[in-house]
Amino acid sequence: MQEYSPLPAQLTDLPANFAVALNAMACLSVTGDDAKTFLHSQLTIDVNKLAEHSVRRSAHCDFKGKSWSISLVANAPSAIYVLADKSALQASQEQFNKYGVFAKINIESKTDVLDYFLIQGESTKQALAPYFNALPDTPMTLTESACGFCVALDYPSDSLLVALEKDTALAFTATLKEHSIALFDETVATALEIAAGVPAICGTDHVNQYVPQMMNLQALNGIDFNKGCYMGQEVVARTRYLGKNKRAAMIFKLDGAVTDINGAVLEKQAGEHWRSGGTILRAAVLGNETWLLAIVNNDTTDADAFRLSSIPSSELIHCDLPYTL
DSSP, X not given: OOOOOOOOSSGGGOOSSEEEEOTTEEEEEEESXXXXXXXXXXXXXXXXXXXXXXXXXXXXXXXXXXXXXXXXXXXXSSOEEEEEEHHHHHHHHHHHHHHHTTSSOEEXXXXXXXXXXXXXXXXXXXXXXXXXXXXOOSTTEEEEETTEEEEEOSSSTTOEEEEEEHHHHHHHHHHHHHTTOEEEOHHHHHHHHHHTTOOOOOSGGGTTOOOGGGGTGGGGTOOOTTSOOOTTHHHHHHHHHTOXXXXXXXEEEEESOOTTGGGOOEEEEETTXXXXXXXXXXXXXXXXXXXXXXXXXXXXXXXXXXXXXXXXXXXXXXXOOSSOO
């Protein structure tokens, strides 16, 4: 059992160097002559134009334009990797397998053969460096080696997403311990991603519930509107060009730790009353701080008051998105 460092009281208390174990991360490897064209027909981005060593965010939708998963799509020399939360990627894999029988591809799960980390800090990168010829230094690019692969992320900034073979992961975490570099559980990565406005579909409750634009994918370079057909394309296009989307993902923070965040309900003030204010997409509870990414009306302003129904006395703090919708 991996030992983790205590959670920080708040994100501003994070040390300069740390790693986070991403135990809920899953990964598919797609190879074969038709790997690009197949994924191109499934995802919201133009995979045919995805250069080697490049990474994009993407959504995989059903015919109603509702997202099975939100993923990172990484074009490595050995394969195209699709990374997402386990529950969401399982839903996508079932669809990939259904349509993949008509293409020259091989879809292989890498979830159980690799360990995944989010890392920050120069000392942490030095601990990782022996396993790669070079680490990526441009956002949304990757490097690959026999030990795994490594992605430089756009959000959270200055972060690397690392996938390592099991033996390498053990050696890497041993080096972290030797140099007193903190290793946190996934809560820290979730909080960092929420603070950076990064959406994810986590758990089966959110699968096939949201059009990609409701989760800001268009602002994260996760939708190509001029590409060929894919499942749900008509709905995604109408949402853009006919102004059908009335919702967006926005960041909220609460000073204090919410004990039952999974049962929390978001409320918005309407005059003297409070009504349903939207849906909590992601949540992370630190020692003395709670972060929420919620899908709310896209005309929401800082003047609108939100709270959690379980804590009626505490108003949520609006936080700015680091990108433009």
